[in-house]
Amino acid sequence: MNKPLVNATFFAGGFRPMMLALGLFAAASLQSCKKKPAQSEPVAQEVSQVSNKTQELVEQAQYLYDNMNKMSVDHVKSEVSRIRSEAAGNAQVEAILKKVEEKLSVKEQLNHAQLLIDNFENYDLAYLKEETEKLHNSPYSEVKAQANQLDSMITAREKRASDARPTKVRLNEYMRNIGSASSPAKADQEIEKALSLFSNPNVDVLIIIGVFDGEKDFDKPTTIGQYLEYLKLQKKAPYSIENIETDASGKIRLLELQK
Numbered sequence: 001m002n003k004p005l006v007n008a009t010f011f012a013g014g015f016r017p018m019m020l021a022l023g024l025f026a027a028a029s030l031q032s033c034k035k036k037p038a039q040s041e042p043v044a045q046e047v048s049q050v051s052n053k054t055q056e057l058v059e060q061a062q063y064l065y066d067n068m069n070k071m072s073v074d075h076v077k078s079e080v081s082r083i084r085s086e087a088a089g090n091a092q093v094e095a096i097l098k099k100v101e102e103k104l105s106v107k108e109q110l111n112h113a114q115l116l117i118d119n120f121e122n123y124d125l126a127y128l129k130e131e132t133e134k135l136h137n138s139p140y141s142e143v144k145a146q147a148n149q150l151d152s153m154i155t156a157r158e159k160r161a162s163d164a165r166p167t168k169v170r171l172n173e174y175m176r177n178i179g180s181a182s183s184p185a186k187a188d189q190e191i192e193k194a195l196s197l198f199s200n201p202n203v204d205v206l207i208i209i210g211v212f213d214g215e216k217d218f219d220k221p222t223t224i225g226q227y228l229e230y231l232k233l234q235k236k237a238p239y240s241i242e243n244i245e246t247d248a249s250g251k252i253r254l255l256e257l258q259k
Contacts, residue, residue, distance in 0.1 A: 053086075054087070054090055054092070054093065057083050057086055057087050057090070057093045058092055058093055058096065060079070060083055061083050061093055061096035061097050061100060062096055064076060064079055064080065064083075064100050065096060065099055065100045065103060068100070068103055068104065068107065069107070073104065073107065073108055073111070076100065076104055077104070080097055080100055080101060080104075083097060084097055105140075106140050106142065106143065109135065109138055109140065109143045110142060110143060110146065112131070112135075113135055113143060113146035113147065113150065114146070116128060116131055116132070116150060117146065117149065117150065117153070120150075120153055120157075121157075125154065125157065125158065128150065128154055129154060131150075132147050132150040132151060132154065135147035135150070167197055167244060167246070167250075167252065168241055168244055170197065171194060171197055171241060171244070171252075171255075172240075172241055174190050174191075174193050174194035174197075175194065175228070175231055175237040176237050177190040178190045178191055178194070178228060178231045178232055178237065179231045179232075179234065179235055179236040179237035180235070180236075180237075181232070181235075184232065187231075187232040188232075191228045191229070191232065194224075194228055195224065195225070195228070197251065197252050198224050198251055198252045198253075198255075199247055199249075199251040199252065199253050201223065201224060201225035202223045202224075202225065203223060203224045203252060203253055203254065203255065204221050204222075204223065204224075204254055204255070205221070205222050205223060205224050205226075205227045205255045205256075205257060206218045206219075206221055206254070206255070206256045206257070207219040207222075207239060207256075207257045207258075207259060208242055208256060208257065208258050208259065209259055216256075219259075224252075224255060238259070239257035239258060239259055240257065240258050241255070241256075241257060241258075242256040242257060242258040243255075243256035244256075
């Protein structure tokens with residue numbers, strides 16, 4: 001007995017719908033592969049996290065700048081180092097940190113200058129002059145102002161030290177400086193210092209040329225004003241101080257020199 005032929009109705013009514021369904025399934029699968037929605041969410045989340053971290057570091061750097069005077073220098077330096085490391089070269093963060101470091105430099109220099117001022121008498125003059133010169137080289141006007149204050153303090157201290165020396169020692173130094181001055185202006189400055197030791201510029205200066213029978217023999221008298229000008233012209237101080245007489249106020253009223 002012959003097997004029946006395949007029902008033609010299957011091809012006419014059942015096979016086409018099945019092929020259509022397979023085609024739609026394949027298209028849907030291809031579209032799904034193109035979109036890949038599962039990967040987009042983590043990437044967006046990571047970008048958001050980076051942005052938030054940068055903003056935090058910006059705020060932290062700005063806080064350092066705004067509140068530096070309330071913090072120690074060491075703490076500020078430590079925070080700058082930390083923020084810079086975490087920022088990994090971010091330009092916005094680095095720009096603020098540069099301003100923080102500049103402001104910190106001013107603070108350090110001002111603190112150092114104030115320390116010198118507060119403990120001025122405890123420091124050696126040579127050290128004070130050296131440190132003050134460094135402050136003068138600072139680009140910041142606030143620091144230069146404190147350097148000027150230190151200059152005035154150094155000048156006053158040197159004057160006190162000079163004034164404390166015996167009058168004879170000081171006058172000898174001034175006369176030597178007049179004779180060896182590098183310019184007339186320098187000599188005039190030393191003349192002014194020397195004259196400050198005398199009661200007036202017309203005080204007699206007696207130059208001893210010899211001693212006979214126990215009596216001093218003097219050259220023609222001159223005045224201290226004239227004698228100091230003589231040293232300035234001669235560019236030397238040939239005579240030594242033999243005797244000084246002072247008045248009640250401690251000013252020189254008579255000067256004797258030895259040839």
